[in-house]
Amino acid sequence: xxxxxxxxxxxxxxxxxxxxxxxxxxxxxxxxxxxxxxxxxxxxxxxxxxxxxxxxxxxxxxxxxxxxxxxxxxxxxxxxxxxxxxxxxxxxxxxxxxxxxxxxxxxxxxxxxxxxxxxxxxxxxxxxxxxxxxxxxxxxxxxxxxxxxxxxxxxxxxxxxxxxxxxxxxxxxxxxxxxxxxxxxxxxxxxxxxxxxxxxxxxxxxxxxxxxxxxxxxxxxxxxxxxxxxxxxxxxxxxxxxxxxxxxxxxxxxx
Amino acid sequence: xxxxxxxxxxxxxxxxxxxxxxxxxxxxxxxxxxxxxxxxxxxxxxxxxxxxxxxxxxxxxxxxxxxxxxxxxxxxxxxxxxxxxxxxxxxxxxxxxxxxxxxxxxxxxxxxxxxxxxxxxxxxxxxxxxxxxxxxxxxxxxxxxxxxxxxxxxxxxxxxxxxxxxxxxxxxxxxxxxxxxxxxxxxxxxxxxxxxxxxxxxxxxxxxxxxxxxxxxxxxxxxxxxxxxxxxxxxxxxxxxxxxxxxxxxxxxxxxxxxxxxxxxxxxxx
Numbered sequence: 001x002x003x004x005x006x007x008x009x010x011x012x013x014x015x016x017x018x019x020x021x022x023x024x025x026x027x028x029x030x031x032x033x034x035x036x037x038x039x040x041x042x043x044x045x046x047x048x049x050x051x052x053x054x055x056x057x058x059x060x061x062x063x064x065x066x067x068x069x070x071x072x073x074x075x076x077x078x079x080x081x082x083x084x085x086x087x088x089x090x091x092x093x094x095x096x097x098x099x100x101x102x103x104x105x106x107x108x109x110x111x112x113x114x115x116x117x118x119x120x121x122x123x124x125x126x127x128x129x130x131x132x133x134x135x136x137x138x139x140x141x142x143x144x145x146x147x148x149x150x151x152x153x154x155x156x157x158x159x160x161x162x163x164x165x166x167x168x169x170x171x172x173x174x175x176x177x178x179x180x181x182x183x184x185x186x187x188x189x190x191x192x193x194x195x196x197x198x199x200x201x202x203x204x205x206x207x208x209x210x211x212x213x214x215x216x217x218x219x220x221x222x223x224x225x226x227x228x229x230x231x232x233x234x235x236x237x238x239x240x241x242x243x244x245x246x247x248x249x250x251x252x253x254x255x
Numbered sequence: 256x257x258x259x260x261x262x263x264x265x266x267x268x269x270x271x272x273x274x275x276x277x278x279x280x281x282x283x284x285x286x287x288x289x290x291x292x293x294x295x296x297x298x299x300x301x302x303x304x305x306x307x308x309x310x311x312x313x314x315x316x317x318x319x320x321x322x323x324x325x326x327x328x329x330x331x332x333x334x335x336x337x338x339x340x341x342x343x344x345x346x347x348x349x350x351x352x353x354x355x356x357x358x359x360x361x362x363x364x365x366x367x368x369x370x371x372x373x374x375x376x377x378x379x380x381x382x383x384x385x386x387x388x389x390x391x392x393x394x395x396x397x398x399x400x401x402x403x404x405x406x407x408x409x410x411x412x413x414x415x416x417x418x419x420x421x422x423x424x425x426x427x428x429x430x431x432x433x434x435x436x437x438x439x440x441x442x443x444x445x446x447x448x449x450x451x452x453x454x455x456x457x458x459x460x461x462x463x464x465x466x467x468x469x470x471x472x473x474x475x476x477x478x479x480x481x482x483x484x485x486x487x488x489x490x491x492x493x494x495x496x497x498x499x500x501x502x503x504x505x506x507x508x509x510x511x512x513x514x515x516x517x518x519x520x521x522x523x524x525x
Contacts, residue, residue: 076432
């Protein structure tokens with residue numbers, strides 16, 4: 001599979017939901033390199049989810065712009081797909097139908113859809129459940145279907161909005177590892193919005209901390225760790241501690 | 256495990272199914288038929304009501320074969336069925352898009368709510384004097400009345416269905432590149448098909464109830480007309496036979512739509 005990461009640039013981005021409403025975030029600047037896993041950490045209400053929605057083209061910014069490989073994000077595209085906290089699968093469909101729905105929207109032939117869907121379902125380890133109704137799956141399996149539904153479009157960028165926060169600890173750890181590995185293997189960009197420091201350390205190449213009201217990017221930390229990351233490793237603990245300390249400092253200043 | 260529960264589970268399931276779907280409904284129908292037979296017997300017992308004994312079970316059953324073989328029942332079923340089908344199809348074709356517009360747009364809901372609630376409360380048959388002036392043919396007038404009667408359940412069931420739709424499905428579909436047409440065909444309709452069919456089931460019941468009185472006026476065909484005709488010729492056995500035919504047909508139609516409701520239901524708790 002060809003590597004398809006992109007250069008993402010967030011330039012002076014500002015947002016407010018209503019013309020006279022409060023500013024969600026102001027003058028945000030951010031860059032992500034091709035194939036990078038970027039985590040955006042922040043407390044609830046700092047605007048990190050809104051930033052992700054704008055990156056996906058699902059919300060327009062009030063000012064500023066986002067460019068992906070020099071083309072401006074103006075509308076949603078299957079090239080930059082978002083995954084949410086809940087999988088939001090279509091419950092009347094089987095796993096394979098859910099995974100292939102984006103290809104159906106793109107008017108692919110049945111045969112091509114089948115071929116690509118089979119490959120993608122294998123990638124997320126759900127071959128046994130391909131013909132099951134999604135309502136028969138566990139929460140973790142459903143989130144894997146949502147991941148496959150995003151990956152089947154061969155996106156350049158995957159945007160994850162706290163996608164594992166509703167899962168149990170074991171399922172969450174397995175998915176964090178698998179999603180990072182798949183993204184690295186495909187060479188795509190991952191942008192993860194999370195309020196979990198652990199998740200950022202285990203998944204990201206770089207973490208930025210958003211804080212304040214209106215939200216700002218306050219700090220940026222490079223997570224230079226090997227591919228195999230274990231929460232108990234001293235190196236992981238060290239970066240976790242550093243990130244936690246920075247997060248506390250930024251939050252204290254904010255308060 | 257107790258010593259007595261060694262029965263095969265498949266067999267147990269089958270006996271439960273037979274009990275629920277055959278035994279209990281048969282008992283219900285048996286009671287209904289028994290009450291009818293009792294009513295006929297009571298009519299026959301009193302000299303004051305003995306002229307009406309033809310309403311009873313046996314005279315009615317005797318009349319049915321003749322009505323079937325002469326093609327009388329088929330002719331009137333065809334006439335009523337045609338009006339019902341066209342009226343219902345029009346109600347669905349107009350009602351579903353209006354329901355979708357109300358479900359998707361708060362403004363459409365606010366604009367339409369009061370006028371629609373007002374119109375919904377008008378008895379469909381009260382339009383009769385107006386529609387006979389507006390439509391050149393009685394058939395058209397009856398179809399209009401059926402449409403007016405049947406449209407509201409379709410509109411409101413569709414709108415209610417859309418309100419239950421997870422808004423994130425729209426977001427996900429948009430993100431995966433769905434056009435509005437694809438959003439309708441792949442997401443909205445499958446998501447609310449259950450609600451639409453529930454609305455159609457209610458509409459069918461109302462349309463069926465409106466159809467018969469609407470056919471009592473003006474037309475010279477249909478089940479309502481057949482009842483009127485039987486009454487005027489004092490053929491009470493035929494009249495009751497037509498009432499039974501109306502009941503059976505309504506039951507069959509309702510069962511069919513109920514099957515569609517079940518077929519398109521994706522909610523596991525239903």
